[in-house]
Amino acid sequence: MFRPWFCSLILRLTVIQLRLETQFSTGALKWHGNLSEQVCAAGHEAGTVRVKDHPARRNAMTLNEFIEDAFAKEHEFLMDAVQDLTPEELAWRPGHEANPMGWILWHMLRVEDMWFQFFIQRQPEIWESEGWNEKFGLPTRDNGFGHTQEQVDSFPALDLTELIRYGDSIRAASLAYLKGLGPDDFDVVPREARPEMSVGAIFRQVIGEVYQHQGHLAYLKGLARTGGMSR
Incomplete structure (x- = not known):
């Protein structure tokens, strides 16, 4: 009870x-x-x-802000990895079939330029419009995709300061394009021949690739400075 x-x-x-x-x-x-x-x-x-x-x-991060923040953090990591590299380190590679750090940096910059300027917006790449191809003495449409071992072996030494300036110009153009996008624009497919590559998919592709290559550079720098170059 x-x-x-x-x-x-x-x-x-x-x-x-x-x-x-x-x-x-x-x-x-x-x-x-x-x-x-x-x-x-x-x-x-x-x-x-x-x-x-x-x-x-109500003040949640938008997709545009997330992408901009991801690019900013990647640039911070990249500068930590490359800004103090010597010409010898830029040309160094751990094995004959590996890519030199200078080549990797050039390639990752060219890829971002190609996707946003040429592929999406159908306009000349920064590489061409600002004359970087002439400054470096390299082909207008080349970005490293499909390079043979012989092409990598003969790749010229590029000035690091100029490469960073080229990268800054690309990133400014990428962010300017990003700021003009609305939510529905990320679903647009710029090229009918590549239906899987919407604007959103391209941002995902580029972010993934630049982070991947930035990681390569940071690793190779550490390897080079812990005895790798003396082997």
Whole structure:
């Protein structure tokens, strides 16, 4: 048999629960916990509040901002890896069939230039429009894709400062293009012959590739400076 105090407690808890449910259903009560617990603070729709409508999410990062931030972090990592490389280190490679650091840096810059300027916007690449091909004495349409071992072996030594300047110009153009994109623009397919390469897929491709090559450069730099060049 239940004691009177226990029955009284159950009754009070039931009343409190009913009051809370009433306040929650009207949006009058607001949680102060984490975002997933604050559903009642955002208003409600058919009795169910959407977390995405919560005021805390109104300043959520957009896709454009995420991409810009990813590029900024990649550039930070890249500069840490290459800005103090010597000409000897740029030309060094750990094996005969490996790519030199200078070639890798040139290739990753050319790839970003090609995708955003030529492939998407159908306009001359920065490489050509600013005369970098003439400054470096290299072909206009070459970007390293499909290079043979002989082509890599004969690749010229490029000035690091000039390469970085070329990269800065490319990135400025890429970000300018990004700023003009709306949410639906990422679904656009620039070339019918490549239906799998939408604008969004190209951003994913470029971000993945520049991070990959930046990692290559950082690793090779560490390898070169821990005795690799003396072997």
